[in-house]
Amino acid sequence: MKTTFQNIKGTFDILPDRSSLGGAEGAGSATWQYVEATIREVMRRFAYEEIRTPILEPTELIARGIGQSTDIVSKEMFAFERGNTHYVLRPEITAPVIRAYLQHHMGQSGGVQKLYYIGPCFRAERPQKGRYRQFHQFGVEAIGSDDARADAEVIALMMAVYHALGVETSRLRLNSLGDEHSRPRYKEALRQYLEPYRNDLTETSRQRLERNPLRILDTKNEKERRLLDGAPLLIDAIDDESRQHYEDLKAFLDDLGIAFEEDPYLVRGLDYYTRTAFELESASLGAQDALAGGGRYDLLAQDLGSKQRVPAVGFAAGLERLILALAAQGVELPQTPPLDAFLVALGDEATRWAFHQAQGLREAGLRVSLDLKGRSMKAQMRAANRQKARFTVIVGKDELAAHQVQVKDMESGEQVAVSFDVLTNYLNERKFKILNSKS
Ligand code: AMP
Numbered sequence: 001m002k003t004t005f006q007n008i009k010g011t012f013d014i015l016p017d018r019s020s021l022g023g024a025e026g027a028g029s030a031t032w033q034y035v036e037a038t039i040r041e042v043m044r045r046f047a048y049e050e051i052r053t054p055i056l057e058p059t060e061l062i063a064r065g066i067g068q069s070t071d072i073v074s075k076e077m078f079a080f081e082r083g084n085t086h087y088v089l090r091p092e093i094t095a096p097v098i099r100a101y102l103q104h105h106m107g108q109s110g111g112v113q114k115l116y117y118i119g120p121c122f123r124a125e126r127p128q129k130g131r132y133r134q135f136h137q138f139g140v141e142a143i144g145s146d147d148a149r150a151d152a153e154v155i156a157l158m159m160a161v162y163h164a165l166g167v168e169t170s171r172l173r174l175n176s177l178g179d180e181h182s183r184p185r186y187k188e189a190l191r192q193y194l195e196p197y198r199n200d201l202t203e204t205s206r207q208r209l210e211r212n213p214l215r216i217l218d219t220k221n222e223k224e225r226r227l228l229d230g231a232p233l234l235i236d237a238i239d240d241e242s243r244q245h246y247e248d249l250k251a252f253l254d255d256l257g258i259a260f261e262e263d264p265y266l267v268r269g270l271d272y273y274t275r276t277a278f279e280l281e282s283a284s285l286g287a288q289d290a291l292a293g294g295g296r297y298d299l300l301a302q303d304l305g306s307k308q309r310v311p312a313v314g315f316a317a318g319l320e321r322l323i324l325a326l327a328a329q330g331v332e333l334p335q336t337p338p339l340d341a342f343l344v345a346l347g348d349e350a351t352r353w354a355f356h357q358a359q360g361l362r363e364a365g366l367r368v369s370l371d372l373k374g375r376s377m378k379a380q381m382r383a384a385n386r387q388k389a390r391f392t393v394i395v396g397k398d399e400l401a402a403h404q405v406q407v408k409d410m411e412s413g414e415q416v417a418v419s420f421d422v423l424t425n426y427l428n429e430r431k432f433k434i435l436n437s438k439s
Pocket of ligand 1: 092125131132136294319
């Protein structure tokens with residue numbers, strides 16, 4: 001038996017101050033904060049606003065939104081019951097956002113709602129590198145427009161996030177799934193094409209043949225891939241309007257200089273997509289190479305009970321995969337700012353003075369730390385070093401009597417006496433001098 005508790009498999013702790021980026025689990029909270037701040041900054045530029053929805057949602061919302069036959073709903077939900085209510089830990093955030101949009105009549109103004117989110121999601125998948133049971137997604141939804149420019153903007157925004165972080169992406173795949181009329185027709189055509197080969201299919205695909213033949217298109221099985229070579233293509237089967245929409249989207253992406261590859265087999269694992277579907281990959285990720293995916297979902301709102309059709313398009317991206325790609329590509333991240341000052345005190349009175357003084361320096365905006373366990377002066381000096389303090393402020397009996405402290409510059413080793421009343425200014429001025437000389 002283990003003597004202490006461990007985190008649940010497929011989850012991980014994000015600890016402070018991990019300088020080595022040994023994968024998503026190895027990244028420290030400073031890295032996560034930096035990545036999240038950069039995402040928020042890109043969202044700001046594109047004028048998307050944040051929405052935060054609960055982690056708990058009604059199971060029925062997710063089942064209806066994502067689709068009963070999907071892997072997520074049929075196998076991967078963390079769901080439970082209390083009283084008569086069925087709860088699920090959200091496995092994705094699009095259905096919750098559309099729920100909130102409908103519930104709060106956010107479409108009333110008639111414009112396009114441009115929303116973004118960042119937060120944890122839960123799927124009971126087999127944990128492996130790049131695949132977790134609790135992971136984090138960021139994403140956007142542009143709700144209320146049919147226009148292919150909305151699709152192009154969402155894709156441009158997605159690309160801008162990776163660009164802003166300096167992550168190289170390898171392939172943006174694009175397809176159109178057609179509308180609610182052409183898609184069932186295509187499903188049927190595909191089913192009929194595959195039916196004679198039923199016995200050549202894997203067990204999973206055989207099940208999908210009944211429930212969701214489209215998903216067979218993204219099989220990785222070589223034999224199945226060869227079978228599919230002769231299958232009718234989605235793109236040939238879609239309706240004229242969807243085809244025009246797809247052409248428009250491709251033209252907008254060309255205008256924006258965004259490279260893409262058309263992939264007639266791209267379908268994605270969620271049922272709600274209509275027309276546009278896309279997926280972004282990174283070559284530095286290994287088996288779990290999908291950084292982000294998305295598409296248009298014009299029918300989702302109605303699936304969730306809306307009387308009106310609410311056209312919408314969005315993407316969702318994994319934060320762990322993004323951080324893994326950053327690490328694999330050796331992207332240099334800004335380091336946590338070191339301490340401006342560490343206060344070292346000797347003797348009771350000086351310790352009391354330092355504790356009080358730290359408060360004043362912090363109010364002035366400086367990042368300051370000091371000993372909290374009554375350690376020796378030597379141990380305090382070591383702590384100042386370890387915490388990479390820019391200056392160490394030393395105070396003992398003699399200094400107290402003289403109303404001054406010894407300020408040691410930890411880079412040059414130089415030490416000067418500074419009087420109590422100018423200490424804040426002294427540290428602040430040097431802080432700004434350092435900041436300015438760096439920029
Ligand atoms: P999806 O909602 O399945 O389209 O997923 C969107 C993105 O979320 C994927 O491209 C991945 O980057 C990420 N993702 C999905 N599932 C997981 C998981 N179990 N662990 C880590 N990241 C995931």
